[in-house]
Amino acid sequence: MTSTNPFQHVRFFQGLDGAALTVVQQKSYVRRVSDESFFFQQDEPATTFYVLTAGQAHLSQVTIDGQQVILGFLGPDQEVGIVAAIQHAEYPLSLQAVTDCVALAWDAPTLQSLMENYPILALRALRMVTGRFVQLQQQYRELATERVERRIARVLLRLSAQAGQPHPTGVRIEFPLSRQDVAEMTGTTLYTVSRTLSQWEKLGIVTTGRELIIIRSPQELLAIADNILPDKLTDP
Amino acid sequence: MTSTNPFQHVRFFQGLDGAALTVVQQKSYVRRVSDESFFFQQDEPATTFYVLTAGQAHLSQVTIDGQQVILGFLGPDQEVGIVAAIQHAEYPLSLQAVTDCVALAWDAPTLQSLMENYPILALRALRMVTGRFVQLQQQYRELATERVERRIARVLLRLSAQAGQPHPTGVRIEFPLSRQDVAEMTGTTLYTVSRTLSQWEKLGIVTTGRELIIIRSPQELLAIADNILPDKLTDP
DNA sequence: CGTTCGCTTGAACTAATTCAAGATAAGTGG
DNA sequence: CCACTTATCTTGAATTAGTTCAAGCGAACG
Numbered sequence: 215m216t217s218t219n220p221f222q223h224v225r226f227f228q229g230l231d232g233a234a235l236t237v238v239q240q241k242s243y244v245r246r247v248s249d250e251s252f253f254f255q256q257d258e259p260a261t262t263f264y265v266l267t268a269g270q271a272h273l274s275q276v277t278i279d280g281q282q283v284i285l286g287f288l289g290p291d292q293e294v295g296i297v298a299a300i301q302h303a304e305y306p307l308s309l310q311a312v313t314d315c316v317a318l319a320w321d322a323p324t325l326q327s328l329m330e331n332y333p334i335l336a337l338r339a340l341r342m343v344t345g346r347f348v349q350l351q352q353q354y355r356e357l358a359t360e361r362v363e364r365r366i367a368r369v370l371l372r373l374s375a376q377a378g379q380p381h382p383t384g385v386r387i388e389f390p391l392s393r394q395d396v397a398e399m400t401g402t403t404l405y406t407v408s409r410t411l412s413q414w415e416k417l418g419i420v421t422t423g424r425e426l427i428i429i430r431s432p433q434e435l436l437a438i439a440d441n442i443l444p445d446k447l448t449d450p
Numbered sequence: 451m452t453s454t455n456p457f458q459h460v461r462f463f464q465g466l467d468g469a470a471l472t473v474v475q476q477k478s479y480v481r482r483v484s485d486e487s488f489f490f491q492q493d494e495p496a497t498t499f500y501v502l503t504a505g506q507a508h509l510s511q512v513t514i515d516g517q518q519v520i521l522g523f524l525g526p527d528q529e530v531g532i533v534a535a536i537q538h539a540e541y542p543l544s545l546q547a548v549t550d551c552v553a554l555a556w557d558a559p560t561l562q563s564l565m566e567n568y569p570i571l572a573l574r575a576l577r578m579v580t581g582r583f584v585q586l587q588q589q590y591r592e593l594a595t596e597r598v599e600r601r602i603a604r605v606l607l608r609l610s611a612q613a614g615q616p617h618p619t620g621v622r623i624e625f626p627l628s629r630q631d632v633a634e635m636t637g638t639t640l641y642t643v644s645r646t647l648s649q650w651e652k653l654g655i656v657t658t659g660r661e662l663i664i665i666r667s668p669q670e671l672l673a674i675a676d677n678i679l680p681d682k683l684t685d686p
Numbered sequence: 687c688g689t690t691c692g693c694t695t696g697a698a699c700t701a702a703t704t705c706a707a708g709a710t711a712a713g714t715g716g
Numbered sequence: 717c718c719a720c721t722t723a724t725c726t727t728g729a730a731t732t733a734g735t736t737c738a739a740g741c742g743a744a745c746g
Contacts, residue, residue: 275591279677283591297584300577306584333569340576341536347583348533348542354590355511355519358637362702393725401594403703408726424711424724441515598734629693642734644694660692660743 224265225342226293229334238328242318247271253294253309253317260298260305263325266290269315270377270389274398275307284398285350287312287389289377296339299325312389357401365400366410367439370420374429381428383421390425460501461578462529465570474564478554483507489530489545489553496534496541499561502526505551506613506625510634511543520634521586523548523625525613532575535561548625593637601636602646603675606656610665617664619657626661 221227221235230238245264247253253264256275266288273285273294285307288294297303299322320328329335356365370387378385393404393411400407411427414420419435421428429435457463457471466474481500483489489500492511502524509521509530521543524530533539535558556564565571592601606623614621629640629647636643647663650656655671657664665671 275587277591277595281595283594285587285590296576297580300573300580306587329573333572336569336572336576337536337565340532340572340579343576343579343583344533344536347579347586350583350586350590351511351521351542354521354586354593355513357590357593358519359513359517392723404725405704405727406702408724409702412726422725628691639735640693641695641736644692645734648694658693 223291224293225291226265226335226338229338230332234332238332241324241328242320245317245319247311247315247317249311249314251311253311253315254305255308256306257304260295260303261322263293263295263298263320263322264309264317265293266315266317269311269313269317271309271311271315272395273307273309282398283401284395286399287373287376293342296343298322299329299339312391362400362402362406363410364439364441365402366396366407367435369396369399370427370429371432371435371439374432378429384428384430385432386426386428391427392425396427459527460529461527462501462571462574465574466568470568474568477560477564478556481553481555483547483551483553485547485550487547489547489551490541491544492542493540496531496539497558499529499531499534499556499558500545500553501529502551502553505547505549505553507545507547507551508631509543509545518634519637520631522635523609523612529578532579534558535565535575548627598636598638598642599646600675600677601638602632602643603671605632605635606663606665607668607671607675610668614665620664620666621668622662622664627663628661632663 221230221239227235227238245253247269253271254260254262268290271288273288275283275285277283288309294309295305297306299320329339356368360368373387373391374385377388379388380386393407396407397404411420411422414435415422417434419429419431421430457466457475463471463474481489483505489507490496490498504526507524509524511519511521513519524545530545531541533541535556565575592604596604609623609627610621613624615624616622629643632643633640647656647658650671651658653670655665655667657666
């Protein structure tokens with residue numbers, strides 16, 4: 215068919231010409247991962263590089279004593295597993311589907327030889343990882359300096375930007391998201407998240423349900439994230 | 451002279467042959483930065499890539515309200531500023547010398563053309579950034595899940611591994627390190643750091659002074675970091 | 687030699703955690 | 717379709733880890 219090549223949307227392949235795109239595509243295979251299942255788990259040998267084409271998945275780490283931390287969510291056209299391509303190593307985290315997912319996959323040796331044949335791919339990957347790195351540094355700073363409420367506000371804003379769908383009463387986060395999930399993203403407990411969301415619901419900022427969050431007033435959430443206190447919160 | 455090329459020690463240049471190393475070296479220049487001064491500051495345009503050859507410096511971010519976070523320390527043979535080479539961007543953080551420093555420097559366009567001429571450099575950089583990324587993810591998880599005491603223990607162990615010098619009574623961290631600095635690395639306050647170090651000093655784990663920390667018992671510090679409680683701490 | 691800077695320590699305070707108990711909603715199988 | 721089971725969520729009460737404020741000490745510095 216003559217429609218645009220879907221690979222053009224993927225940051226990782228931007229800058230490749232048509233012929234190269236075809237080669238890259240031929241070397242790929244499709245992997246389907248159903249809701250709740252893992253693409254890979256922490257400490258497994260890193261064998262595969264993925265570009266997600268449909269669904270949502272989350273990146274998480276577990277501590278020795280079983281505590282989980284969610285480092286972020288991945289949506290369509292996002293890629294993961296570059297570590298597989300550049301060194302014999304283990305995945306430093308797990309990738310778990312939170313809805314049914316479809317992904318394009320490349321084995322480590324395949325990607326490695328693609329990078330050798332198309333040096334621009336290494337530069338692309340470098341730009342990609344650097345961007346994520348800068349983002350993680352910012353998240354780190356937020357975790358180190360900000361109160362729980364602000365961190366929760368930031369996470370909801372980030373998720374709504376990344377996976378938000380218009381909804382009659384606001385923007386709905388388009389995958390099941392529990393209080394526990396939000397806690398693991400913000401370094402707090404599910405109790406504190408529940409209390410915070412209850413309070414926001416009373417103020418009309420969000421609507422919540424079981425594994426569901428709809429943002430009614432992004433402005434107020436932004437004000438909380440940026441620590442701008444509205445009158446109704448400062449008054450006793 | 452016939453001694454080994456100093457560039458061979460730098461991770462970034464490993465894999466380059468002698469001729470390439472010479473070219474890379476010729477394109478570099480030396481920059482000296484005295485104690486307390488900045489290599490660059492957050493939000494400045496990223497123009498330069500550095501490899502530190504002598505001294506110690508720290509990477510830090512400041513929040514809008516002036517709070518500082520230290521993301522890590524850099525010692526000899528470590529490199530920084532890859533963001534300069536790959537995109538027109540601002541430095542996402544500041545690099546400040548904590549002792550007198552000497553560094554090799556490359557301007558962004560220079561490094562960019564070097565990467566085009568020697569594609570292996572992009573792969574090197576990718577490996578480097580990925581490594582740091584994995585490390586930062588780990589630090590993030592620690593910050594999200596661990597108590598202050600453990601985080602402080604980890605930081606001291608990390609710093610002693612990176613910049614520790616043998617000392618009659620233990621391992622000494624070889625640059626001025628204030629309580630405030632440790633607080634900014636662990637996301638806590640200088641008061642809590644002071645209290646923690648005082649306690650450890652009573653237990654004989656460390657010796658401290660003004661901007662000085664000597665680790666006397668790395669094992670006990672490791673036990674704290676790994677949450678293995680010795681009897682004397684569990685007894686009432 | 688006074689002033690600055692880094693450090694210590696007590697005391698009061700508070701943000702957030704932990705524990706406990708119950709409510710609500712979603713599967714599951716008879 | 718309804719009872720049974722399971723998982724998510726809410727909320728109060730008690731607790732605590734860590735912060736904040738305040739005051740004072742001692743070493744370094746100009």
